[in-house]
Amino acid sequence: MDMVFMEVCLWTLLGFVLTWTIFHVSNKRKKGAELADAVAEERRDGGADVIIVGAGVGGSALAYALAKDGRRVHVIERDMREPERMMGELMQPGGRFLLSKLGLQDCLEGIDEQIVTGLALYKDGKEAVASFPVEDNNFPYEPSARTFHNGRFVQRLRQKASSLPNVRLEEGTVKSLIEEKGVIKGVTYKTKAGQETTAFAPLTVVCDGSYSNLRRSLNDNTAEVTSYSVGYISKDCRLEEPEKLHIIMSKPSFTMLYQISSTEVRCGFEIFANKIPSISNGEMHTFVKKTIAPQVPPKLQKIFLKGIDEGAHIKVTAAKRMEAALSEKKGVIMLGDAFNMRHPAIASGMMVLMSDILILRGLLQPLRNLGDANKISEVIKSFYVIRKPMSATVNTLGNAFSQALIASTDEAKEAMRQGCYDYLSGGGFGASGLMAVLGGMNPRPISLIYHLCVITLSSIGQLLSPFPSPLRVWHSLRLFGLSFKMLVPHLKAEGVSQMLSGANAAAYRKSYMAATVV
Incomplete structure (x- = not known):
């Protein structure tokens, strides 16, 4: 009797497991088919070849570059208003050249941009100038940088991208990536009106900055905060040498001044995590006046203090460092600060980004169809190697x-x-x-x-x-x-x-x- 009972129990359990397995597999196939149908339906309705998350410098420039190649691009940006940042305010000579290779050089024009020809260095009462080499530099472009308001540059890039008929620039907040069997198929996002919806494309590019909320779902790479950059703008003034980035080797670290427009000077300095004075209670103002300003050379000191005396808005931004790491998931790639960060002291992040966009665009050009996830993965692996020199x-x-x-x-x-x-x-x-x-x-x-x-x-x-x-x-x-x-x-x-x-x-x-x- 006990043996019969045990046999019945075992057969019942086996039947339950088989039924559950069949149900689970069919349900998964059904969902996969529905997802594939949704992707196919969206493609038939003129859906995108590429979804780009973020319409900052990278997202906008990439959208323009891919659209010029005939790709249909859907860009989703959380906030379309002109951004107010104190990072991304300088484009190095190499960055300007790469920008021109993408056909976007005019986006650096007409925004009250300023020419920069090199550095002015100050240490222990001494001053020196280091300029970008003009002759015998083997560089096929004018060897000067540009400083500007980051927000103005971003808006020009967005305008340039949206001027193409195959670019759809939409305001919305991406909540998550849609994944099927290790392949990213698209995104779930909330529209400006508050409606949650989805978008599908063979390739998704995550370009949503250093605070990316999608990075964790793609790899375990984390950003390390190395220090903090403090900055403000002194208005209605001009440096004696506006064509130079003025770097003071001060304590605890460097202080910097540069002309950000014809009448404005960006003032900034670096401090460390355990020594951040409060802005709200006036500690930061006191710190600037008593600790930083006395180390600024006399010819720069008046301009450095002008913004503080006039109540300029002080911003504190974390300086982060993060090595580049590829995701094991297919159908997706990260760019910009969501992908790779370095200390902002040399102001070259946008230059690396322009290089990455140029490389990625060139690798994608021969592919008529972006729907082959394996081919896209090979492209991404090649991209990772080719970008290394820069x-x-x-x-x-x-x-x-x-x-x-x-x-x-x-x-x-x-x-x-x-x-x-x-x-x-x-x-x-x-x-x-x-x-x-x-x-x-x-x-x-x-x-x-x-x-x-x-x-x-x-x-x-x-x-x-x-x-x-x-x-x-x-x-x-x-x-x-x-x-x-x-x-x-x-x-x-x-x-x-x-x-x-x-x-x-x-x-x-x-x-x-x-x-x-x-």
Whole structure:
């Protein structure tokens, strides 16, 4: 009797499991079919080839580039009003050139943009100028940068993109990605009217900035907050040398002034997480006046204090660092600060973004149909490798330069800081070469490594002078270790072969930095 009962129970359980499995598989297939039908239906109704989440600098520029190639592009942006940011206010010479390759150079015109020809550096009462090299630079474009209001630039890019009939620019908030068997099929979003709806496309591009709410669903890459940038605008004034970015090697880190329009100057400085004075109770105003302003050279001090005295709106923005990482999911790619961030000290994030867009656009051009998820995955893998000469150079330089700008009582660290100032202020091949790297005019990681090595060796030489005492030898060894720590994490993150290969950099220059406009 017990055996019969057990047999009945086992057969009942087996029947239940089989029934549940059949139901689950059919239900999953049904949902997959419904999703495929929805995608097909949307495509028949003139749906998009590409969905872009975010209409900032990257999303708008990419929408224009892909639409010029005949793609139907649906851009979903949370807020279409002109953004108010204090990041993304400078386009390096290399960035301007890449922007022109995309046919978007006119977006940097007519927004009261200002020409920048180089840096003015200040340290311990001394002043030096480091300019972008004009002659013998092997750069097929005018070697100057531009500063501007980020919001004005973004609005011009949006206007340019929306001027194309195959671009749909919509205000809405993307809530999640629609995924089926590891493939991203589209997005769920809330329209401006508050209605929740969906959009489908073979390729989805996540370009929603450093605070991306979609990044976690694509990979486990997290952004590290390294410091905070504090900034405000002094109005109705003009610098004595408006064509220079003025960088003061102050304490605790750098202070910067630059002309953001014909009558406005951006003033900013870096502070660290455990030392942020409150803006609301006036601590920040006091900190600026008593701690930062006295370190600003007299010829800049009046303008630096003008904004504070006139009650300018002070903004604090986290400076983040995040290595690039590809998602294992198909049918999707991330761009911009949602994908890769470096310290903003060298103001080159938009240049890397323009490079990424140009590369991605070129890789997608031969594909008539974006519906093959496997082919798109191969394109994305190629994109990740091809971008390295520009991205690895900028990421490494941003990290190294930001660390070198931090003031310290440590003799080894201060020697490196002094070495950077001496190298840039010394002129000649070294300064012009490093400025070409900084400006994106020579995106070669090996060139940057060369300059870092020379700065390290010259700094060690200064430490050992006039004679190598045991203490000076010790500080020199520590300085070498500091330099090693600046470089090794990037060799690991970007790949040793990618950082040291001259062939990859040469191929990048030939394909993306030739004089012909794409």
